[in-house]
Amino acid sequence: MKTKHIVLRNLNATTRDFFAGPGSLESAQSAPPTLQVAVDDIERKDISSLNRDPDVVAIAPVMPMNLIRPVALENVELEGTTVENAASLTASTQTAPKLTWGVQAVGADTSPFTGEGIVVSVLDSGIDATHPAFAGVEIVQKDFTGEGDGDKDGHGTHCAGTIFGRAVEDTRIGVAPGVSKALIGKVIGEQGGSSDQIADAILWAFENGANVISMSLGIDFPGFVQFFVGRGLPIELATSRALEGYRANVQLFQSLAALANARTAFAQPTVLVAAAGNESRRQTNKDWEIAVAPPAVSEGIISVAALGRGEKGYTIAPFSNTGANLSGPGVQVLSAKAGGGLVALNGTSMAAPHVSGVAALWAQKLKQSGRLTALELTARVIGNSTPDGIAAEFDPFDIGAGMVRAPQS
Structure with missing residues (x-):
């Protein structure tokens, strides 16, 4: 089942590790990290391989x-x-x-x-x-x-x-x-x-x-649970999927704060x-x-x-x-x-x-x-x-x- 996901990409590969802080970036780069938000329909099974892309900073379902x-x-x-x-x-x-x-x-x-x-x-x-x-x-x-x-x-x-x-x-x-x-x-x-x-x-x-x-x-967590219920998932599985999305979105906003x-x-x-x-x-x-x-x-x-x-x-x-x-x-x-x-x-x-x-x-x-x-x-x-x-x-x-x-x- 494909669902819409946010893919946060770093358009400048030399600054991908911006979590290390400004000190590490200053010596390697003269411009700030440049991120882009893209929204794609992604199968859940494809997320792991997409995460291995060196340009991808974070992936999270649209909530x-x-x-x-x-x-x-x-x-x-x-x-x-x-x-x-x-x-x-x-x-x-x-x-x-x-x-x-x-x-x-x-x-x-x-x-x-x-x-x-x-x-x-x-x-x-x-x-x-x-x-x-x-x-x-x-x-x-x-x-x-x-x-x-x-x-x-x-x-x-x-x-x-x-x-x-x-x-x-x-x-x-x-x-x-x-x-x-x-x-x-x-x-x-x-x-x-x-x-x-x-x-x-x-x-x-x-x-x-x-x-x-x-x-x-x-985040509207109950609304996201109902989204999966509406797609035919039982409430237990819908809640589990929503929790995965919740965690991924927390990590997404942490990446933006970093x-x-x-x-x-x-x-x-x-x-x-x-x-x-x-x-x-x-x-x-x-x-x-x-x-x-x-x-x-x-x-x-x-x-x-x-x-x-x-x-x-x-x-x-x-x-x-x-x-x-x-x-x-x-x-x-x-x-x-x-x-x-x-x-x-x-x-x-x-x-x-x-x-x-x-x-x-x-x-x-x-x-x-x-x-x-x-x-x-x-x-x-x-x-x-x-x-x-x-x-x-x-x-x-x-x-x-x-x-x-x-x-x-």
Whole structure:
């Protein structure tokens, strides 16, 4: 049975071993590794021989991808504080000077950096480029779905607003409002998306100068199981095949993250940030925790859990998947609403853009000192995260290194 597979090829054979790092490449090559995403119908039995091709870096079945959907949190308690319905939160609830709580929590309001000179890419549902939050930003859009530019969902607009949005309704929503160029890849449309589109978009962002790539999306594993069931496989075999595909896609995204590190010697440094996922259900059972989902789980990608506010400090959101590298504000996050105005949403999808914004601030600081590399940027973002301010008796596996923090000097 033939199925569509992503074949990630290195078009420059002398740099095939880019996993060895930029140091090994510098002596052998004066140009960065050049990868290409191709999609072919492949028989499962042919994958092994294809893997022996020296130009092939990774092979993975095309898997369905979806947005990590915001979560409604009506009457859910976080450390004794009742969380309001997200839609009810407006800018009027913010204290003067008007800042979203997330901008304050990560220390962006007291940072001397704004993200100036840093290029950010958001791979999501697109963007409402006419929203006042993006006034003055050079927005480069590319549609990978075939539906055209724009944002019918609103998810991508909200995420972009948190990263680099300007003040709206006299409220600062953006962590890095000095970012003046954004690469917006529309990778999820009304019919969802697929892992080949995400991989293609990552390479596009690399090639167009992105320093930070933000992704609030994940693999639709149940949908892939049903794909095989629809082809006549029994549920046990369908699940096994889907697990093979899951593992191969994790390796695919790891290869792309490795490429980001390797490119540092030849092109702009890039880090990838991804939401951990919203499948946990701690409000139902405190032990009902789900691990970080792809692509965030792939090595080399910064995975982000979600924190909310409580009377005793920040606390893990009940939906937030566990095992992430670090955390960001992800409950009652106020940001740009497609069509105009502001809206508050909950999810690791809202936490990841806070981390992407902070990454832009650190990138500006490192760039000014001539020390900007992918490894250094990743180390600063994760290493400066802190458990300070998080309610006592937290589980370190839930929050990772803790709340992400912006540079303060």
